[in-house]
Amino acid sequence: MKQLLLVWIIVSLIFSISRAANAQTAVPITSPAIVQNKQLIDPAAATQAWLATVPREQREKSDAYFEGGYWLALWNFLLVVTISIFLLASRISARLRDFAENVCRGSRWLPLQVIFYAIPYFLIVATLSFPLVVYENFFRERQYGFATQNFLPWFREHLIGLGVGIVAGTILLIVLYTVFRRAPRTWSIWGTIVAILFMFAITFIAPVFIEPLFNTYKPLANPEIRDPILAMAQANQIPVKQVFEVDASRQTTRVSANVAGVLGTTRIALNDNLLKQCTLPEIREVMAHEMGHYVLNHGAKLLTYFGVFVLVGFALTPAFFNSAVTHWGSKWAVRGIADPAGFPLLVLIFSTMVFIATPFLNTVVRVTEREADAFGINTSREPDGMAKVALKLGAYRKLDPTPLEEFIFFDHPSGRARIRMAMDWKAANLPAGESPVTEGSSTGR
Template identity: 45%
Template sequence: MAFDPELATRAWMATLNGAARAKSDAYFEGGYWLILWGALVAIAVDLVLLRFGWAAALSARVTRFTRRRGVQSWLFAIVYLLVTALMALPWTIYTRFFRERHYGLLNQDFAAWGSEQLLALTLSSLAVALLFTGIHAAIRRSPRGWWIGATAITIAGIAFFVAIAPLYVEPLFNKYVPLPDGPVRSAVLSMARANGVPADNVFLVDASRQTDRISANVAGLGGTTRIALNDNLMKQPADEIRAVMAHELGHYVLNHGPKMIIAFTLIVAVVFLVLSIALPWMLARFGPRWRVTSLDDPAILPIVSILVTIIGVLLTPATNTLIRTQEMEADRFGLNAARAPESFASIAMKLSQYRKIEPGPIEEALFFDHPSGHTRVLTAMRWKAEHLDQPDVR
């Protein structure tokens, strides 16, 4: 009988059923609501700061503390970010700790989880405060055309972070050690050399102390490029590891990093252009009530946050589609490089333990930033159908 990709896909789908499927569906579908409720929590926190005059009072304090505009912006942003994180702490604890523990996706106790969250908050606050300082300087320099400078500053900041993260940020949260010599290391480096990926080592990450999720990546830019896989992936069969790593190498070979930076440059430019129109309107309409009436005032940050939160929710389908498209391209590259469609399907089913496996087409388009398990398995089975007569297909 001829191999039927549709029937093969249905057979794979049947391996995840009952309570396991209901659990993964419930976890992922709950995430749809978290997008909305998370946005509402963030907006509510900003409105409290504005409505009760706390943002204006903080701005007055930092203005009295120093006359240097850049320092004023940075100090305001640091305090603002810490205060808003504290106000939203109950929501953060529920969504990132209790909910993850409930679904069996977090292995840390509260103390370990909390210490990592504190470190992440410290680093992100410093980075975002610097970013706001630069953007606010662009606003003061060019009240009408500031969105152009703000876009350049933001994209430069993102590119810088992508470049340094593998070397200086990620090791703060996990231990990276060279993968010992063996079949996995040899196979990954062989695929890397064959496809022009400039890496001579593979790193193993101790992610299992945090989660049981399978993960790998080819991160960095230029000289900071690094291939890494976590210890959860290392527990899988060799061909499944090859399938995952071939996918990750595909992101590099297909230039997804630079392409994503270009795409996000356009998105960020549109966001700042909208902000340049909406922000003066917000100040004119609500500024007197909030005691924030000038773009020079650092207290515009909570207003900017409200607008960015709203725009971000509205852009979710577009950004998801952008990322999902690249993931599909990397899937196809990975199938051609690893030539292990059954192993690719098997790992896709394992990833579906925390992703809804068979969403509707509209649901997948709106809420999935990766292809669904069904889409990935069907892709693998179609690839297999076209290569059945080739002896090197594993």
Template identity: 45%
Template sequence: MTIDLLAAATATFDPDAATRAYLATLQGAARARSDAYFEGGYWIALWDGLVAALAYWLMLHLGWSAKWSAWASRVTRRPALQAGLYAIPFSVVGALLLLPWGAYTGYFREHQYSMSNQTFPAWLGELAIGAGVNLVFMFVLFAIVFAVIRKAPRTWWLWATGTIVALMVFLVMLSPLFVEPLFNKYTPMKDGPVKAEILRIAHEQEIPTNDVYVVDASRQTKRISANVAGLGPTIRIALNDNLLNRSNLAGIKSVMGHEMGHYKLHHVWKLIGYFSLIALLAAALLKWGAPPLLARYGDRWKVKSVSDPAVAPLFGLLIALYLIPADIAFNSVIRHHESEADAFGLEAAREPDGFAMTAMQLSEYRKIEPGKWEEILFYDHPSGRTRVQMAMDWKAKHLKELPVDQQRAFVMTADQPAK
């Protein structure tokens, strides 16, 4: 369906008027639902941290953590294996305690706002797979981190940070090969004009790839999406089938140009750098925050020291509370990267209306016009209004360079698959 409200091409293109015309396509109940869904997420981010903190407090208060540590000590005398074994009940019970809240946020609320395509058994199955992956990761993490704490009692927080960052890099590198395929099927895109255009843009940007992957995300969600995953030889640029089925060629090109921007601008490595700083501050909090709490409550919890794996729920509680403000700060970092990728994608794909159309599709579940501080505090991507305005400003600047059919003041094409 093509809507052409201001049909004639004009040398006096008004980017503000064009932006308002795009925003006007999301009105009434659809806009109210989008605003309510996204605004509810502000509180969910807070409650995520509080619910996790409560779960960790229960593990300490009820004595479970001390019992798990004692059990691991009976099974083996090797301290590294003791920490790894402790991670098993810690992870399993933690997942069960968080299950009701996770079911509400990840399943029932998604269906309430018509965002999910999954049945509850399918959702629960994927949750179990994720819990299994997490269990393996936590076994390795606990074995290494608590070995570091024992070997370097004064500087363990520095070495633990390095360990966590190294494991994260390893996981990011292997995720496209071993983790993501557990949840979705990635298939090479069939030859055709869409693939040809994506590869043309990629080669113009000197991105060494001859493949484009499509992920069957419609099994789970109605969201449109694309991503850059992996590091080095495992980097993969993919788009989901919702994007392929709902967007035209211009929209797909704009999204893929954006994703190529993440690759060219080295955002994955930059985010790892920012994560390293957040991890370092978290480790410092544990180094200086945990011992006073153990001195006061350790006997009650039957937790001896920070080298005892039973201290893990205390670590988890402190980190859960720390991440509430840290996530707000990290949102601004990610939003800056997303804005950079937006600008790159506009230059690479040269499809401002395709970009604006996609921004409007994303606004079906992201509040489109937040207040200034609302966007700063809660958005990890630029708002729909910000993105449409950027696209229309770019279009005004480059209007004479665009083909005649792109020079119209307002064009929106939606729900037309690019076959």
């Protein structure tokens, strides 16, 4: 019965994602006005014209940066595998468990043992992974011109993030190991609920309560930018009364924005790079895209999809975990699923599942991003603004990947795909008789 339920969940998830993906496919429309518009503007040619505006050297640099991320995904996975096996085989994890038990001897409050295990565990992992972290997030970002911080400010924020991660991770482990001990047969279900609640906190609470630890948020004062954004928010029933500006230029040159929050904490924010680098039509398009995520309930949908993935992962974990403990448990001094010493094994199993499922997980996110793109362009009605923003994002995201690359590695639509959507929209919505001669467009056939 449990196997049938698992199969049903997987099939339902794949079917729902397939329907969402198919919903993004353009349906041929034969309206005479649209036919006339497409005689004025050729979406395919216009897309290529936009892409051709990017200098070759800039394209090569962008491609090199993004393709380097393919290898970093592999190196990060292999690092997790190596650290996990090292902590198990060296019995460091078991010693941390023994240390926690000795410190808490006489205490009946088992979560205290998890705390004394988790904190040194996270510190050890952070230390062992620091060389790759500092290369990936500091040196590489400076090499490609995206980072604006020197090392000391970056390291300070890294330590703040580590502290937040240790606190959050320790709380998660306390709850998970309580579930493991009290529900030995149904822990996969309860563990999934815990994971979903944790992801809920990260998705909806972190942008409002954690991100201000790293940046200053202040109300956007310029009414020429603020008022059009608030008008779009009001039109889409987003409960906000002001827009916030974030001083992200302290850390990076990237543009970004978000609409986040829940239960009265909803907030619209855009970073100062967006204000400095983009025109009002581009800003309107970006903000409309972010509003699309909020209006279309993408946070809740992604929680559902990832929750199903976690449930499937937890359902498969006992077989792998018990098999490993049977073969190597005595060498590792791991007693079972409820033993914190086995946590590196759980990390190893789940990291492997996530790595294998990368194309699937990226597709889930990419579908929601495409939905937000469609919402954004219909709300802002700025096709050229969308194309220009896609080119700006192309500074660190490959503009014209192969279909296989986009399927495996892209969690957002490629620049080419986004520009093509904008040009298709433009061809379908250009009033008959209007001149299509605008930047990046191509005249008719």
